[in-house]
Amino acid sequence: EAGVAQSPRYKIIEKRQSVAFWCNPISGHATLYWYQQILGQGPKLLIQFQNNGVVDDSQLPKDRFSAERLKGVDSTLKIQPAKLEDSAVYLCASTTGWSTDTQYFGPGTRLTVL
Amino acid sequence: DAKTTQPNSMESNEEEPVHLPCNHSTISGTDYIHWYRQLPSQGPEYVIHGLTSNVNNRMASLAIAEDRKSSTLILHRATLRDAAVYYCILKTGGTSYGKLTFGQGTILTVHP
Numbered sequence: 001e002a003g004v005a006q007s008p009r010y011k012i013i014e015k016r017q018s019v020a021f022w023c024n025p026i027s028g029h030a031t032l033y034w035y036q037q038i039l040g041q042g043p044k045l046l047i048q049f050q051n052n053g054v055v056d057d058s059q060l061p062k063d064r065f066s067a068e069r070l071k072g073v074d075s076t077l078k079i080q081p082a083k084l085e086d087s088a089v090y091l092c093a094s095t096t097g098w099s100t101d102t103q104y105f106g107p108g109t110r111l112t113v114l
Numbered sequence: 115d116a117k118t119t120q121p122n123s124m125e126s127n128e129e130e131p132v133h134l135p136c137n138h139s140t141i142s143g144t145d146y147i148h149w150y151r152q153l154p155s156q157g158p159e160y161v162i163h164g165l166t167s168n169v170n171n172r173m174a175s176l177a178i179a180e181d182r183k184s185s186t187l188i189l190h191r192a193t194l195r196d197a198a199v200y201y202c203i204l205k206t207g208g209t210s211y212g213k214l215t216f217g218q219g220t221i222l223t224v225h226p
Contacts, residue, residue: 035216056213
């Protein structure tokens, strides 16, 4: 079974530029998550989708971050404009959606903002 | 979300058992105890989870205290590949949208 795919794996941008990350979850997984992991910390949930609807985006900085999940499959996370403090690994995860189900994580995208 | 407390770091020797503790004194009756680990430069991966009874799988065992206020992840024979950050997480059951709230985790170092 193919895992969660993410691209790009690495990205370096200047502050105030924009950037987008892509995630392809495991086939058939209804729930998709985006996490931000700053160096030395645990991942922090940014947004959670159930199919193509948003379940939780309470920790998403909506003035600069946006995310969409068209057709309930792939998802894109965008940052515009980027700040230095956005330097982090952005992780995508998916699950079938049941409360006790495990989450499967992708390898992440490491973003460096200069 | 209910909070968990873990030691910042632990060390072990290869082929010895490792007991990783986790305190969760404010756990509620519907909270499941999940453990994930994160190897260097990888996304977290699921290890094990339980509700009340001890659990075993091919990766590890989970021992849950009778009052459920603490739990211990047991790696029976540590290998160098087990060196990772281990996260103990409470995940609310009873809903279909359970989310994971990660803490700092325990950095496990395995010596050859």
